[in-house]
Amino acid sequence: MIHGLPWGASPIDLAEEAPGEVKFLDTELDPAMGALERMAGWQVPGMRSGLRWAAQAMAVSTLALLALNSHALANWADQLPVTRLSEPVVALADDWHAAAGRLGLNAVVDHVEAAATAMRKAPWPKAHR
Amino acid sequence: MLFPTLAFHGFFILVFCCNWLLRRAGDWRLIMLLVASWIFYGWFDARFVALLLLSAMLNWGAARLIVAQPGRRARLWLIAGVWANLAILGFFKYYDFFLHGVNSALAGAGLGIGLKTLDVILPVGVSFFTFQGISYVVDVWKGRSEPARLLELTFLMSFFPHLVAGPIVRPGHILPQLRERPWLSRGAAATSLVLILWGLVKKTVIANELGVHLVDPVFNHPSGHSAGDLILAAYGYSIQIYCDFSAYSDMAIGLAGLLGFRFPANFNQPYRASSLQDFWRRWHISLSSWLRDYLYIGVLGGSRQTLLRTCLALFGTMLLGGLWHGASVNFLIWGALHGAMLVGERLWGLARPAGLPKAPVWLGRLYTFHLVTVAWVFFRAKTFGEATDFLGRIGHGQQGAFIALPWTVGMIALGLACQFGPPDAIQRLGRRLRAMPFWAVGLLVTLVLLVVEGLRGAGVAPFIYFQF
Numbered sequence: 253m254i255h256g257l258p259w260g261a262s263p264i265d266l267a268e269e270a271p272g273e274v275k276f277l278d279t280e281l282d283p284a285m286g287a288l289e290r291m292a293g294w295q296v297p298g299m300r301s302g303l304r305w306a307a308q309a310m311a312v313s314t315l316a317l318l319a320l321n322s323h324a325l326a327n328w329a330d331q332l333p334v335t336r337l338s339e340p341v342v343a344l345a346d347d348w349h350a351a352a353g354r355l356g357l358n359a360v361v362d363h364v365e366a367a368a369t370a371m372r373k374a375p376w377p378k379a380h381r
Numbered sequence: 382m383l384f385p386t387l388a389f390h391g392f393f394i395l396v397f398c399c400n401w402l403l404r405r406a407g408d409w410r411l412i413m414l415l416v417a418s419w420i421f422y423g424w425f426d427a428r429f430v431a432l433l434l435l436s437a438m439l440n441w442g443a444a445r446l447i448v449a450q451p452g453r454r455a456r457l458w459l460i461a462g463v464w465a466n467l468a469i470l471g472f473f474k475y476y477d478f479f480l481h482g483v484n485s486a487l488a489g490a491g492l493g494i495g496l497k498t499l500d501v502i503l504p505v506g507v508s509f510f511t512f513q514g515i516s517y518v519v520d521v522w523k524g525r526s527e528p529a530r531l532l533e534l535t536f537l538m539s540f541f542p543h544l545v546a547g548p549i550v551r552p553g554h555i556l557p558q559l560r561e562r563p564w565l566s567r568g569a570a571a572t573s574l575v576l577i578l579w580g581l582v583k584k585t586v587i588a589n590e591l592g593v594h595l596v597d598p599v600f601n602h603p604s605g606h607s608a609g610d611l612i613l614a615a616y617g618y619s620i621q622i623y624c625d626f627s628a629y630s631d632m633a634i635g636l637a638g639l640l641g642f643r644f645p646a647n648f649n650q651p652y653r654a655s656s657l658q659d660f661w662r663r664w665h666i667s668l669s670s671w672l673r674d675y676l677y678i679g680v681l682g683g684s685r686q687t688l689l690r691t692c693l694a695l696f697g698t699m700l701l702g703g704l705w706h707g708a709s710v711n712f713l714i715w716g717a718l719h720g721a722m723l724v725g726e727r728l729w730g731l732a733r734p735a736g737l738p739k740a741p742v743w744l745g746r747l748y749t750f751h752l753v754t755v756a757w758v759f760f761r762a763k764t765f766g767e768a769t770d771f772l773g774r775i776g777h778g779q780q781g782a783f784i785a786l787p788w789t790v791g792m793i794a795l796g797l798a799c800q801f802g803p804p805d806a807i808q809r810l811g812r813r814l815r816a817m818p819f820w821a822v823g824l825l826v827t828l829v830l831l832v833v834e835g836l837r838g839a840g841v842a843p844f845i846y847f848q849f
Contacts, residue, residue, distance in 0.1 A: 312823025
């Protein structure tokens with residue numbers, strides 16, 4: 253019988269977080285806790301705050317992307333089927349894209365896009381001469 | 382719904398929140414993830430959600446009967462279960478291919494009757510979920526996995542990160558995870574984020590750029606290009622398919638990781654392999670280990686038999702592995718090439734004179750990479766003739782246009798460089814990320830996504846392995 257994926261078989265497994273024998277020192281053991289969680293290397297700094305840390309990082313990233321990546325929002329809205337419901341969404345996304353452009357929030361994507369276009373066209377040194 | 386899209390981003394954020402809010406809710410969490418997976422799958426074609434459900438029910442029923450009636454009857458239920466999966470796969474994937482073959486044979490024999498083809502639509506990911514179903518009934522029969530409840534099995538086969546292009550997860554690896562309350566360490570979260578970001582870069586930058594600016598134009602019109610372009614396009618396809626497919630696997634593992642699931646690795650720097658056998662330990666590991674365990678050893682007898690039978694088993698496994706990719710003669714040829722070379726390597730290993738010095742590792746890597754690249758030409762070309770014609774034009778040193786630019790060649794170099802970096806680079810980056818405060822990680826993720834957005838040009842092509 254195979255009991256779960258061995259530690260180290262997944263790329264997200266870090267050696268120092270490997271479940272051990274008696275690493276969990278909390279006296280109030282939760283009965284719903286699974287074997288791996290019970291034996292996890294809790295002494296690793298910050299290990300217990302994984303969920304909060306990941307959720308906060310994703311929240312920051314999503315908010316920052318809403319502000320700085322209006323391109324993606326406008327592209328997504330433009331691909332929506334034309335309906336009465338989608339019209340205001342498309343208008344809102346386009347307005348935000350324009351406003352973000354005026355505020356200079358699209359600068360990162362615009363600069364990378366321009367650089368990528370130039371790099372795609374760059375010829376071989378010999379042909380350049 | 383493709384991973385590198387805004388729609389998926391919104392979908393995943395919602396699923397992530399619900400998943401962890403339902404952390405202590407037991408089966409309700411699985412039900413939510415199952416419904417989310419059906420929405421994800423229904424985005425491609427809602428009709429096939431029913432097929433997914435039917436397939437899960439068939440496998441669940443077969444396993445129940447295997448457990449309920451041990452002995453000879455269990456074996457019969459096992460065979461019935463495996464054949465039910467193969468029937469689903471065979472109908473959707475090979476029915477028309479088979480009929481075309483029969484019709485050609487009938488026409489060749491001078492018989493004017495032709496059987497009607499059905500133009501069957503291929504459900505996305507059918508090869509992956511049927512293989513998962515087969516491994517479940519076999520593992521239950523062999524006692525390698527406990528029988529799952531219908532909810533668990535339906536979830537196992539439908540879970541959206543691996544549903545359409547793998548990795549093919551084993552029931553014994555995942556079922557125990559479903560029965561435990563999920564948890565997320567900071568290291569696992571950080572490494573998952575690294576995998577998702579690196580997958581995005583590989584797919585939307587390297588694979589897309591190579592596909593659009595080099596591989597597709599050259600493979601679609603090989604007569605108009607010089608031999609230099611053809612060689613670079615062949616190398617380019619090797620890198621494109623690696624970056625495309627491994628990107629999907631990386632993102633699937635990372636997304637599952639953020640939801641509290643641990644998926645096995647699916648790629649391990651395959652182009653640094655120094656033999657073809659080594660290559661298959663590094664490429665699409667979940668499929669190659671599936672083929673090894675369930676076909677090569679389970680059905681064809683493995684290596685504990687006469688040399689001739691072992692070689693035939695090896696060749697047959699690779700041939701069927703090729704056919705698994707699709708109903709095309711080219712996939713068979715691709716599988717046959719790999720099978721023949723694996724047999725050749727095995728025989729050479731036995732016949733090699735004892736005093737002969739071992740070839741240097743770099744030579745083995747060069748040989749393996751080029752062998753795999755030639756085989757990819759058959760995989761990429763539409764017909765056998767097109768593939769031989771492509772290789773013939775390289776052999777003759779064809780003159781013509783040269784469209785490969787430093788940018789695309791740079792992408793090939795970058796794809797190759799990934800193969801020779803530290804094997805634990807993802808974990809190392811995960812550790813660095815883990816040590817950073819959440820706001821810095823959030824801003825770093827944003828920066829990478831903005832750069833990807835700027836680099837990826839217009840839109841994202843579907844993943845190559847979606848067609849399998």
